[in-house]
Amino acid sequence: MSELSQRQKDLILQGWDVLAADMRATGTALFTEIFTRYPAYQKKFRVMKDMPLEEAVKSTRMKGHAVIFMRALQNVILNMDEPDVMADVLETIARRHAELGFRKVDFEACFSRQHTEPLPECLGAPWVVPTLCGGAPSSSFSPLNQTFTMADATGLTGGQKGLLKESTDIMSKDLAAVGIALFGEVFNRYPQYQKKFRKIADMPVDDAMKTVRMKSHATLVIGALRTIVGSVNDPDLTMDMLETLGVRHKLMGWLTKADFDNVFGVLLDILKDHEATKSTSDPAGTLEAWKALLNTIGSEVAKQL
Template sequence: MATPGKTSYAIAMSIMTTEDDEMGSGLLSTQERAIIRTTWNKARKDGDVAPKLLFKFLKAYPEYQKKFSKFADVPQSNLLSNGNFLAQAYTILAGLNVIVQSLSSQELMANQLNALGGAHQPRGVTTTILELKEFGVILIQVLEEEIGSAMTIDARQAWKNGIHELIGGLSQTLKNPEDLPDPQTRLTPQQIKEVQRTWASMRSDRNSIVSAIFIELFRENPRSQKYFAKFASLPLESLTSNTDFNQQVALVANRLDTIISAMGDKLQLLGNINYMRYSHEQRIYSPRNAVRDRFEDFGRLLLDTLIAKGIAGDDLDSWKSVLKIFIDGIAPEQ
């Protein structure tokens, strides 16, 4: 049960609750929040601060005017007398006012970030964060112009910290479409793209890759070779010249290629995984988890091969995620 003033929310914010504010905890101190509120209340007394803020922002970054369809083509010299521009300016002012007044309430701040994130979702994470950073620079400049000496060094730093926290919180509410996993396959479009792209550079060599993995697998665990009756007793050094072994290698390599190639087609991907699961469930393994162990070993050795071929960073992380999902689908843990 949640303790009053300590409720947890989906968005983990470092801006604390009212109770926390009184205790002075969090990345924004009690003093910083008080400074932000005081300076903001002084600045917003000027009825022209809203259009001044938006006008200064668009003048510094004119490319952003195109994002406001209702006054995208209005000459800058006419903006301050344009009704749509003024409406947008005062909408921004109202939003800023709510955010400042919500600094001591995690719930209110989370709601504001969700609303702000939803409004900017079509622009994506990178664009929105860049806009906020640049808007923050202009906001501080306007505050300095409006309240003069009241915008002290401490006040300037408090606003910088506040904007930093706002951007950090907002970034948690935004996701690029390519970062969103499919609810059934649990794969993201980005993971699929990275795995397919890197596999394309290796697929012509897939038989030799799988052959090397099998031989290493049998070397590590000789028992696993016994599951292949047609070459169960052959010495490792004879395998690559054995027809049955090479046929098995080609079968596995082509199956892997088929699964990877079909990753963009959810129904086909799920069908391939289900087929692999069914075909291995019909075999008798001892112990019961042997099939998963073998797939995990195969996946580990495949990752070693990828690393040896220079696959790294996000590409390698995508392979790790994809292989885990494949293995979980084909051989679920008992």
């Protein structure tokens, strides 16, 4: 893996702040251009393979994939100072795409210079990316005008969505640490789950938690939760993400809803005394919001298992 200079890392982070202002719009703009230049890639998406391009890029599936893609890219970027973790995250992404039949040449086509030419301009002009993507960045979420709404398909009220955003903003300071705390306790309570991780199957739990593989997995899991929370103002998008999550876990061949319930039970126990709950504007309400969201995730994922 090529080593990045500190200057390069700083420029990437500076550019990412712009690109991440509206992840859905940025990701959708990218895939619109990819599908325009390489129509064969649209055929890989079963739900929208035969749609006109204009309809495909407006579909819930495309919005969901655009956000998932951008979050995955964010996980790579935020681990630039931990090359081993970044490499493991990339290995996981590579394995998933290899199973779908993608090869190096496909990534090279999607990441070609033509698709990324606007980036240098964006580094000095934060308004360029939103303009290219079809609109201004989304305004920051305010729970104040959402508090009294009824729960929707996500199982959350507007106020709960705001509390979850507060919580995940705190978690984002160190995603890996939250995930390590979660899986350390999961493996202590349910040793059989550690056996599913080949590289750490026979390690003492404390040693397993220090491995690159576990840091990578912890980051991906908590990052996925953050992505789901980031989607809850668009319930259709959230439901599509959860369906995708369920399909991915079905491929593992052994997970059941009971397994998700076990892990989520541990997570709730951790959150009771965690900064990501206690430092929000309403700790008790935040914990209830997590209970509601995790219940929805478990129920929706179970439909695919």
